[in-house]
Amino acid sequence: MPKYKTIADEIRAKILNHEYELGQKLPYEYVLCVTYHCNKETMKKALDILVKEGYIIRRRGAGTFVKDTKPENLSTRTNNRSLTIRYKGIKKVTTDVITFEVIPCDAFLADKLHIEEGDFVYHIIRNRSLDDVPYVVEISYIPLALIPNLKIDILRHSLYEYVVSALKLKVQSTSVVITADVSGDNEQQFLGLKAVEPYIQEACISYLSDGSVLEYTMDRFHYKSYEFKTNIISQ
Structure with a gap:
């Protein structure tokens, strides 16, 4: 690095x-x-x-x-990144694991994950639904060295719960960049988008308490079902 x-x-x-x-x-x-x-x-x-x-x-x-702008409660933010935790007892979360493989990372991923180009990472694609209604396509990259024994069964439930509860890692913060792009085949088939319609993407980098990067994730939503709320405070 x-x-x-x-x-x-x-x-x-x-x-x-x-x-x-x-x-x-x-x-x-x-x-x-x-x-x-x-x-x-x-x-x-x-x-x-x-x-x-x-x-x-x-x-x-x-x-x-x-920066003296106090961030939102980080533990709450972390929980809100997990669909399973956020909707527990409210909606049924189901997950279909489309891709689960280990690949060498390119320069782009190495920069996002703060690792060396060529280091091995998990490449994960999950289609996730709420009450059987398609909700989000999650594309994740995680350094293999952080979670060397990750199993597909874990990905069908809550990855964050596994990281926090089983591995005892503390997810301290997440940076988010929101963009839009024209949908591809997977987004169109799962989210019901037409070929010319866009998805809304949250590109997220999650940091552990030691400053290292846990994962780089791209969450893709149907543009009609996406809503973003924030508070802007004048100083």
């Missing part, structure tokens, strides 16, 4: 574990360079990652700060 990604992982972990508090100013860049034994260019790349992910903000003439 490139050194700047390792540094970004370590600083992210310190933010998530409150070694750097919300609103706190980070040490000067030259101090961070000494701490992490790197040059200025490497440190800039590491901090650029954290700026893009929304963990830190640069203020001209003042320095670099941990």
Whole structure:
């Protein structure tokens, strides 16, 4: 893994574990360079990652700060990422595993998962329904090294519950990018989309408490059934 990604992982972990508090100013860049034994260019790349992910903000003439916008409760967010947990006792969640294989990752996935190109990852596609109504196509990539003995039976239920309860891993945060694209065969067949109709996609990167990446997932929804809500607070 490139050194700047390792540094970004370590600083992210310190933010998530409150070694750097919300609103706190980070040490000067030259101090961070000494701490992490790197040059200025490497440190800039590491901090650029954290700026893009929304963990830190640069203020001209003042320095670099941990973003002081308090995030939503992370445990709630994690639970909401799991359909099985979110709809337990409310709706029946069924899962059809379309693809479950191990593949070497390309440069794109290596960048998302913060691993080396060529490292092995799980490639998983699941079609998931609520009360027998098609709801979402989930495409996931997970580093093999994190969960070396993953079984298909686990994927038919709650992967997150397995990660948290059985493996005792703490999912600390998830970054989400929402986009739309023209549907392909699987989205059209499962979600009932026409060839010219789009799906709405949530591209999610889930981080563990040590700053490493658990998975990169693309959740694809029918555009008519997708709804996004948030609160915007003026400061």
